Amino acid sequence: MSQLIVRAGEFTFQARFEEQLAPKTVAAFRKAMPFESQAIHVRWSGEGVWMPLGDLDFGVSYENHTSYPAPGQIILYPGGISETEILLAYGGVHFASKMGQLAGNHFITLTSGLENLTAFGKAVLWKGAQKIRFEEV
Numbered sequence: 001m002s003q004l005i006v007r008a009g010e011f012t013f014q015a016r017f018e019e020q021l022a023p024k025t026v027a028a029f030r031k032a033m034p035f036e037s038q039a040i041h042v043r044w045s046g047e048g049v050w051m052p053l054g055d056l057d058f059g060v061s062y063e064n065h066t067s068y069p070a071p072g073q074i075i076l077y078p079g080g081i082s083e084t085e086i087l088l089a090y091g092g093v094h095f096a097s098k099m100g101q102l103a104g105n106h107f108i109t110l111t112s113g114l115e116n117l118t119a120f121g122k123a124v125l126w127k128g129a130q131k132i133r134f135e136e137v
Helices: 023-031 114-127
Strands: 003-008 011-017 035-041 046-052 073-077 085-093 104-112 130-136
Touching: 003 104, 011 023, 011 114, 023 104, 035 114, 046 114, 085 104, 085 114, 104 114, 114 130
Parallel strands: none
Antiparallel strands: 003 011, 003 130, 011 104, 035 046, 035 130, 046 085, 073 085, 073 104
């Protein structure tokens, strides 16, 4: 099981890849690591932050996909109806865009630091975009 560090704003979380459930998504994301972006608050989906990635193509389709990621789950939407994006749920999420409901591949789960997850989400909501970095350890 591969471990990751997710540095999000002023917080650090440990995480794991969901290699058994989303092997193609994990392999594609690994090629882009270390991965850095800006997290902004979702507009349609509830309590989550997202990294808009435009037309970035990870070359994957749906696997282990959900519209309802639990807090601490990270999903990759591979594009199609809406732009490519990564979403991190910090509370209740019903993943959607202005085009309607979406589903993303659950490929990373946070494993520690969850007590800071809501504080990170609220920091993004009230303070604006926050840097986020994914590193394999």
